[in-house]
Amino acid sequence: MGQIKLNQVTKSFGDVEVIPPLDLTIEDGEFAVFVGPSGCGKSTLLRLIAGLEDCTSGDIVIDDENVTQVPPSKRGLAMVFQSYALYPHMSVRKNIAFPLRMEKMDQAEIDKKVEAAATSLNLMDYLDRKPGQLSGGQRQRVAIGRAIVRNPSAFLFDEPLSNLDAALRVGMRMEILELHAKLQTTMIYVTHDQVEAMTMADKIVVLQAGVIEQVGSPLELYRKPRNLFVAGFIGSPKMNLIGGDIAKQHGAETIGIRPEHIDVVASGGMWEGTVGVSEHLGSDTFMHVHVDGIEDSLTVRSIGDIAVKHGDKVQLTPRADEIHKFGADGLRIE
Amino acid sequence: MANRTIPRLLQTPAVLLLLFWMLVPLSMTLFFSFIRYVLNSLRRPEWTTPSIENWRGFGNYQFVWNQDSFWLAIQNSLLIVCSILFLTVSLGVLIAVLINRTFPGRGIVRVLLISPFFVMPAVNAVLWINMILDPVLGLQGIAVNGINDFIDGMRTAPVLGGFFSLWPEFEPISFRATQTSAYAVIMMVTWQWTPFAVLIFMTSLQSEDQQQKEAAILDGAGAWNQFRFLTLPHLARPIAIVVMIQAIFHLSLYAEIEIVSRGNGNKNLPYYIGELVNNNIGAASATGIFAVILANIVAIFLLRMIGKTLME
Numbered sequence: 172m173g174q175i176k177l178n179q180v181t182k183s184f185g186d187v188e189v190i191p192p193l194d195l196t197i198e199d200g201e202f203a204v205f206v207g208p209s210g211c212g213k214s215t216l217l218r219l220i221a222g223l224e225d226c227t228s229g230d231i232v233i234d235d236e237n238v239t240q241v242p243p244s245k246r247g248l249a250m251v252f253q254s255y256a257l258y259p260h261m262s263v264r265k266n267i268a269f270p271l272r273m274e275k276m277d278q279a280e281i282d283k284k285v286e287a288a289a290t291s292l293n294l295m296d297y298l299d300r301k302p303g304q305l306s307g308g309q310r311q312r313v314a315i316g317r318a319i320v321r322n323p324s325a326f327l328f329d330e331p332l333s334n335l336d337a338a339l340r341v342g343m344r345m346e347i348l349e350l351h352a353k354l355q356t357t358m359i360y361v362t363h364d365q366v367e368a369m370t371m372a373d374k375i376v377v378l379q380a381g382v383i384e385q386v387g388s389p390l391e392l393y394r395k396p397r398n399l400f401v402a403g404f405i406g407s408p409k410m411n412l413i414g415g416d417i418a419k420q421h422g423a424e425t426i427g428i429r430p431e432h433i434d435v436v437a438s439g440g441m442w443e444g445t446v447g448v449s450e451h452l453g454s455d456t457f458m459h460v461h462v463d464g465i466e467d468s469l470t471v472r473s474i475g476d477i478a479v480k481h482g483d484k485v486q487l488t489p490r491a492d493e494i495h496k497f498g499a500d501g502l503r504i505e
Numbered sequence: 506m507a508n509r510t511i512p513r514l515l516q517t518p519a520v521l522l523l524l525f526w527m528l529v530p531l532s533m534t535l536f537f538s539f540i541r542y543v544l545n546s547l548r549r550p551e552w553t554t555p556s557i558e559n560w561r562g563f564g565n566y567q568f569v570w571n572q573d574s575f576w577l578a579i580q581n582s583l584l585i586v587c588s589i590l591f592l593t594v595s596l597g598v599l600i601a602v603l604i605n606r607t608f609p610g611r612g613i614v615r616v617l618l619i620s621p622f623f624v625m626p627a628v629n630a631v632l633w634i635n636m637i638l639d640p641v642l643g644l645q646g647i648a649v650n651g652i653n654d655f656i657d658g659m660r661t662a663p664v665l666g667g668f669f670s671l672w673p674e675f676e677p678i679s680f681r682a683t684q685t686s687a688y689a690v691i692m693m694v695t696w697q698w699t700p701f702a703v704l705i706f707m708t709s710l711q712s713e714d715q716q717q718k719e720a721a722i723l724d725g726a727g728a729w730n731q732f733r734f735l736t737l738p739h740l741a742r743p744i745a746i747v748v749m750i751q752a753i754f755h756l757s758l759y760a761e762i763e764i765v766s767r768g769n770g771n772k773n774l775p776y777y778i779g780e781l782v783n784n785n786i787g788a789a790s791a792t793g794i795f796a797v798i799l800a801n802i803v804a805i806f807l808l809r810m811i812g813k814t815l816m817e
Contacts, residue, residue, distance in 0.1 A: 221723060222723075223719050223722070223723075242722075243722050243723050244722060244723060244724065244725035244726075248723070249723065250719075250720070250723050252716045252719070252720060253716075254714070254716050256714065256716040256717045256719065256720035257717075257720075258717060258720075258721075258734065258735065258738075259717075260738040260739075260741075261734075269721075269724050269726075269734070270723075270724035270725055273724055273725035273726050273730060274725060317720075317724070321724070
């Protein structure tokens with residue numbers, strides 16, 4: 172079990188309210204990702220759930236039990252930190268065993284659990300090493316091992332992959348997802364990387380300045396962003412947001428169109444523009460096109476082997492049914 | 506090869522100076538310790554100049570080895586050094602952990618805590634033995650008198666009188682006596698050197714990783730376990746440094762011993778050497794060599810012990 176509910180939770184540091192009243196439910200077994208730009212309060216929210224910060228007001232309920240006043244270690248949660256926070260003078264074995272030792276479990280059982288965790292994480296060969304002798308990915312696995320042995324009702328990850336290099340990050344992402352599939356335990360994962368959020372989450376919680384902008388599955392957020400912020404934040408490359416007269420023609424203050432929903436046509440396109448920088452990724456090409464009447468350049472995705480050069484003229488047509496409309500208040504208009 | 510020659514050449518003056526600095530006094534001491542060499546002898550005037558002619562072999566060592574006062578001095582040296590180390594390190598860790606939190610007036614408290622370290626050793630000794638530990642005029646005498654007066658007064662009190670009349674009269678302790686003078690030295694040096702330990706531990710505590718602590722909190726470690734499994738191991742290296750430096754300094758204590766009781770009951774090795782130097786340079790040098798050996802043994806032993814217990 173591991174259903175986590177936040178009821179009207181707020182957090183202030185001094186006079187600064189970093190999290191205005193907030194409600195959120197994370198269902199048992201769900202992989203929830205908190206995503207948002209830095210300083211949006213996502214880490215604070217995670218620390219509130221973990222109990223490392225006290226709520227200024229509101230309740231945190233885990234499995235129908237109000238844990239707002241319960242000390243962190245009694246909440247049945249395990250956390251993996253950004254810096255891994257391994258105990259540097261203890262061997263890997265002792266690091267993983269530490270929470271069990273604190274529970275005063277007997278040694279034979281501790282050994283059994285540590286070996287089981289180490290086997291599942293491929294750490295058997297490193298059990299007697301110190302964290303300083305391990306690579307970034309191995310340290311990450313030790314931190315996860317230390318979380319697993321406690322058999323928590325939910326795992327909390329605080330930007331766990333941001334200290335790894337790009338290749339390792341993709342690998343660890345898969346390992347964490349495998350782990351989730353195997354354990355079927357609730358996981359809350361904090362990241363500022365929307366790609367990580369899109370690839371991992373069952374449920375994405377988009378935060379800005381402590382406020383939840385939208386909650387939903389990755390595809391819901393992609394297809395129907397509730398407001399301008401979510402529209403601009405989710406999706407890579409970013410959605411093109413166009414204001415002015417063009418938006419007025421569609422009866423909106425701002426319209427959004429994703430790069431992959433603009434087609435390059437031979438003639439008779441809706442817009443004509445000049446190609447600026449194009450990024451050739453092999454599979455796709457991202458062109459930055461300057462169109463008269465649109466302030467920012469439009470990002471357009473096209474096939475990989477399109478022959479365009481800097482300064483070429485192209486005709487563009489957005490797919491009408493993929494245009495997102497937003498009102499003056501920034502909210503989506505259906 | 507050439508690119509190594511120049512740096513070596515450039516290092517040479519410094520290395521030579523250091524070698525000279527250390528080797529000359531050490532080899533002179535070694536030389537003196539193997540010859541008969543006294544400052545004044547009417548019977549054997551040839552012994553008053555250091556010369557290889559007066560070779561005595563291990564005679565000086567044997568002479569010192571057979572002196573009871575030499576062994577007493579070693580015993581006292583060890584007692585004083587080990588007690589001071591134990592007290593300064595435990596007090597230092599305690600105070601450093603205590604003032605590592607934020608509280609109003611922390612800056613002033615820290616400056617006050619460091620200040621004993623700026624007092625000169627001789628001044629420190631004079632202050633302690635005359636103003637604090639003196640059985641009549643010092644704080645100790647006044648405090649003991651005060652307690653005695655209080656008990657005296659309470660003896661006639663209505664209900665508790667019976668209880669207080671069972672109490673004895675307290676005697677102030679004379680810290681210049683043979684039995685207690687070593688403790689006076691331990692107290693005053695501990696007072697002076699605890700700030701040094703606090704200073705080193707405090708800087709080390711500030712570099713402690715806070716996420717590790719949070720991880721430990723989530724792992725169910727209470728305040729004591731966090732201290733035992735995170736803070737103490739984190740402090741192992743600074744503790745080793747404090748022990749090492751202090752062991753070297755306190756093996757050569759002199760001023761405090763001279764001022765407290767002129768070596769009565771608290772004579773340590775340097776003081777013993779000092780007494781021999783009044784005439785017998787040969788024996789004093791032999792004792793000096795013993796002191797060097799002792800210092801090395803103490804240092805190695807202490808460092809091993811700390812390494813084992815704290816690093817798990």
